[in-house]
Amino acid sequence: MKGLIQALWILIICSSGSLAGETEQEAVDLLRKTETLMRSSGTVAEYQVDIIRPDWQRTMSFRSHDDIDNNRFRMEILSPRKTKGTVYLKVNNILSMYLPKLRRQINISPAMMQDHWMGSDFLNQDLLETDSLVDQYSHRILAREGVGEQAIVTIESTPSPTATVTWKRLIQRIHANGIPLEMEYQCEKMANRRMIFDQVRIMDGRLIPTRWTMVPQDQPGKSTVITLKSIQFNVPLADDIFNPAKRK
Structure with a gap:
């Protein structure tokens, strides 16, 4: 009898480990689907x-070129006039800024990574961590709601031991079809924040959210809203283009 009980416990433990591995892979697959979308x-x-504060609001616009295969990203400010032509360039893990009035390119130092990008609720570090979400975190499914493509999956992500990332815990809610709903950023040393994805519509043949709202959790009345105006996929x-002085 004792041997039978031990065998059953071994079977339960092995089955639980297998299930955990399956849900971890399912979480990774869903995050990859979101990235591909x-x-x-x-x-x-x-x-x-739109940078929104309790007593003021500022609007700006930018154009981005994202070369995911070569880990390159270019962002050029289009307005307002005061900062027009400023370029942020990410190549691998180096982030730099080109200032057109000075005709000078400067690397953004590690000390500046936690600074707020253009006075918004995003950080300079966010520009670097775009490609690290899947590979530098471990993922597991916390909950499921509903069934089919509209089911909502909640995923917890924690940094891998060697990861060089800012946030110590991410909680994401994603539809089973890959469309993200929201993401919570948590860290003991920094204020938590929450990003909401909505206004889902077809853009260049893909059904995607076109508005992303970042809300700091400890500062009521503050938010940054990014609205997608146009997008083209699979462009050579x-x-x-990744010469910061060249305008497109």
């Missing part, structure tokens, strides 16, 4: 950014 081999897009991107 929102990005491509070459993506060109234009956005409007020439190398000279």
Whole structure:
């Protein structure tokens, strides 16, 4: 009898470990689906950014070129006039900024990574961590709601031991079809924040969210809203686009 009970416990433990592995892989597969939905081999897009504060609001716009295959990203400010032409360039793990008035390119130092990008609720570090979400975190499914393509899956992500990332815990809610709903960023040393994805519509043949709202959890009345104005997927991107002095 004792041997039978031990065998059953071994079977339960092994089955639980297998199930955990399956749910971890399912979480990774769903995150990959989201990444594939929102990005491509070459993506060109234009956005409007509204930085909202209790006593003021500022609007700006930018154009981005995303070369996911070569881990390169270019962002050029289109407005307002004061910062027009400023370029942020990410190549691998190096982030730099080109200032057109000075005709000078400067690397953004590690000390500046936690600074707020253009006075918004996003950080300079966010520009670097775009490609690290899947590979530098471990993922597991916490909950499921509903069935089919509209089912909502809640995924917890924690950094891998060697990861160099800002956030110590991410909680994401994603539809089974890959469309993201929201993401919570948690860290003991920094204020938590929450990003909401909505206004889902077809853009260049893909059903994607076109508005992303970042809300700091400890500062009521503050938010940054990024609205997608246009997007093209699978666009060939020439190398000279990633010359920060070259405008497109």
